[in-house]
Amino acid sequence: MNVTSALSRLKPLLRFHHYLVNYCHALSQYWPRPALQLHSWPETALFTEYFLMRRRLARPDTHVSPPPEPTLTKLPGLPAAPSHWWLVLCRMPKQGNTLDECEDAWAFAYDQECQVCEDYDEHVRRRLRWPTLHNRLTLAISDGASDSFAPAQWARLLTRQAVQDRIVDCPRERLLRWLRDLGEHWRASLDLNNLPWYAIEKAERGAHATLLVLDLAPNSQGGTATWLYKVLAIGDSCLFHFRNQRLQAMFPQIKAEDFGASPHLVASNHDYNKRHLTQQAIIRGQGDFEPGDELWLMTDALAAWVSQACAACTRMPNIRMRDIVTFFDQLRKGNRMRNDDVTLLRLFWQQS
Amino acid sequence: MPYDAEISRNNPTCFLLMIDQSGSMSDGFAGQTDRSKAQQLADIINRLLADICLRCVKNPSEGVRDYFYVGVIGYGRNDSAYPALAGPLAGQQLVRVSELANNPLRVEQRAIQVEDGAGGLMQRTVRFPIWFEPLADNGTPMCQAFQMAYDILQDWTKRYPRSFPPVVFNITDGQPTDGDPLPDSQRLQQLATSDGNVLVFNIHVSETAGQPLLYPEREDLLPDDYARLLFRMSSVLPPHLVTFLREEGFTITPQSRGFVFNANAVEVIRFLNIGTRPKNLR
Incomplete structure (x- = not known):
């Protein structure tokens, strides 16, 4: 395995590590607020990757728990909020x-x-x-x-x-x-x-x-x-x-x-x-x-x-x-x- | 579409001012005897140059962006045409706007009246840089000035072939004394970039009271041969200036020329300000 191919294999891992660090930081900052992080994600972390990663993080073998989904608060007289x-x-x-x-x-x-x-x-x-x-x-x-x-x-x-x-x-x-x-x-x-x-x-x-x-x-x-x-x-x-x-x-x-x-x-x-x-x-x-x-x-x-x-x-x-x-x-x-x-x-x- | 090019640091544009400094400029504008046309015009030009510099200032740390080249040609002294910037820029025909901003002859403090926001006026002190000094001497060698402008802009248009074309303002109060300027003016207008031909605008200032004629579309509307000559020497207004002038309330047609006759100081200021307003500054 040459250096280039080794690096290319390592790249996703590094990227995931980068996300994980950012995500932990975001959790510590916003917990227990609704999970909306804007400040730490690089340009490539578009929506799909972001939510896929949330799922990965939610696995039992990870040590980070996902933030709770905000619960729907139905105020008296107000319509149910959309999903x-x-x-x-x-x-x-x-x-x-x-x-x-x-x-x-x-x-x-x-x-x-x-x-x-x-x-x-x-x-x-x-x-x-x-x-x-x-x-x-x-x-x-x-x-x-x-x-x-x-x-x-x-x-x-x-x-x-x-x-x-x-x-x-x-x-x-x-x-x-x-x-x-x-x-x-x-x-x-x-x-x-x-x-x-x-x-x-x-x-x-x-x-x-x-x-x-x-x-x-x-x-x-x-x-x-x-x-x-x-x-x-x-x-x-x-x-x-x-x-x-x-x-x-x-x-x-x-x-x-x-x-x-x-x-x-x-x-x-x-x-x-x-x-x-x-x-x-x-x-x-x-x-x-x-x-x-x-x-x-x-x-x-x-x-x-x-x-x-x-x-x-x-x-x-x-x-x-x-x-x-x-x-x-x-x-x-x-x-x-x-x-x-x-x-x-x-x-x-x-x-x- | 011509006259549509974006003005940027890579594709700057150019303003060239040709100022009549002949002896007759020592008279005042119509109805004003306390200050000569030369003095008042010097204030107008210095204010315009300051405004051009300020258009290129974006934030405290960056300095002046070089969106423009600026030149001032005087004609009159020794019956000749000459670069008219004073101070550190003396002798330079065309300078970048950052050089202009950083090298005034001096910066004066002047009091101006501004609205106080409660229906009245209040005095405010402003920094007023000086680059151009008043002068009134000898004849009106306008042809020489157009020839000098041609030489300057021929080089410039070769250097910036895709830029918004240069805009030339010729401000005069009298008839040329060195021949017919029409061929020289037309030759200057033949210079072009890919975005359009050089624009030549003429401003005639007068010490006699009379109704100014602003941006005419036909020469038969004009009172005399001299006015008609200046009309023929003037470019048709490009579309963005048509829009700007209409916004100011003028009746402008697509055939209107960049020419004002018998202008008072207010109209001179207005035309210079609008004529140097960029359409598309990046």
């Missing part, structure tokens, strides 16, 4: 840029403990499953404006705080106060000592980003097993709601040809927000989320393509999630999608 929630997350930089240059951000929080999840280190895509959800799920995406200062940091701060603070129902005045505090926090986090004139001036002008927040909660009306989603959107990051493979709703409603114009933006600068974030700039919407439905949250480049695809054919566009990198590359090369950072959060659930 399988799926969230597919994808974040890709512009072609030619590295992932750490990507100025999009996403975050989500789920259930009562408000576990905020975000990850910007290595993942292009990720697929998650909850056996159940108890009472909430909040998702947020943001597209940092390239010509502003530290837009990626601003987009991350916005999404993280938006899912934590559940801002969907905030009236404008409260939203502005929330943004003012967040802007001050962003400004305080910058170290501008000994920087040249352009860094200081640019920091004074602040950061800008779009913001799309989706809040999902059980719908207790009518006694049916549906959930109600509410959305708040500023700018051209969009939510698409599909039912029976057809477009049910889009927030905000933007025609394909209107993407690329100057969108409304959330700024770290309070004065800017007071002037520009009018009631008309803050788009709100809501709808029922039923078994089989899909909710897609995405930033503008992909939203323009989806919007165009929906206008041409009412059926839900087919996004090849299994090979998303090639899929987006093909769209870009065919000039069907602008070369921009892309974030896609795709949420759907199946009732057993």
Whole structure:
């Protein structure tokens, strides 16, 4: 046996060991919370491998017990939660840029403990499953404006705080106060000592980003097993709601040809927000989320393509999630999608 | 589709400013006698250069990304055309934007008025870098300036054959004194990258009060031969600038030219800002 073949045989074992170490770490960190680990898995640990490994770990000869499946909590007056929630997350930089240059951000929080999840280190895509959800799920995406200062940091701060603070129902005045505090926090986090004139001036002008927040909660009306989603959107990051493979709703409603114009933006600068974030700039919407439905949250480049695809054919566009990198590359090369950072959060659930 | 190329560090674009520094620039803009056109234009150019630099600043640690090359040609002094950047960049025809940002002649502190967020105005001090000094001297050798621009951009387009094509702004207040600039302007517009021909925009500033004529589509709308000459010297606006100007509330058609006549300071600033706004910056 030569060295190469020996290494190739060892590789799966090493990989499994790597998973095991990560998994134990994740267990120690989250136990006894619902088993949703985002932080330790390499890019190759896609959904299938992840759940296969959970089974392996559950064998009696292993010394690690799997985390308990969260039990379904049926609250009085609320519908039974569906059995399988799926969230597919994808974040890709512009072609030619590295992932750490990507100025999009996403975050989500789920259930009562408000576990905020975000990850910007290595993942292009990720697929998650909850056996159940108890009472909430909040998702947020943001597209940092390239010509502003530290837009990626601003987009991350916005999404993280938006899912934590559940801002969907905030009236404008409260939203502005929330943004003012967040802007001050962003400004305080910058170290501008000994920087040249352009860094200081640019920091004074602040950061800008779009913001799309989706809040999902059980719908207790009518006694049916549906959930109600509410959305708040500023700018051209969009939510698409599909039912029976057809477009049910889009927030905000933007025609394909209107993407690329100057969108409304959330700024770290309070004065800017007071002037520009009018009631008309803050788009709100809501709808029922039923078994089989899909909710897609995405930033503008992909939203323009989806919007165009929906206008041409009412059926839900087919996004090849299994090979998303090639899929987006093909769209870009065919000039069907602008070369921009892309974030896609795709949420759907199946009732057993 | 032309004028669609992405602007990146590998495929930068270029802005070249041609500034009339003839004797007549010592007069003020229409209705303004306290400051000369040369002084006001120097402020406008310095502010524009600062804005171009700031567009390339992404975060505190990274510095300035080289999305653009920038050059400033003056014409007037000694009846000639010359590179007009001052300070450490004196004599350079075209510089990377990072060189520009890091080498101003000086950085002044200036007070500006900004909205205070409560319906009023407040003063704020800003850092105001200076690269370009006002000057008003001699005639208007515009043909020489176009020839210099041609030489500069001929090299540049060979070096970056797939980039978004260079944009040239010619800012003048009077008729050329060294011949007919139309052939030189047309020759300059013939230079091209694979994304389109060099764009030449003309801005005519005036000390006489009169209605500015903005982005005309036909030369029969113009008042005199000189205005019609500048119209013919100007490129048709590319689609993204048509969109940007429409967003600003202008009535623009696909035939509208990058030309403003009898412009006041506000219109000069607006056109320079919009004309240098990138469509597709990576």
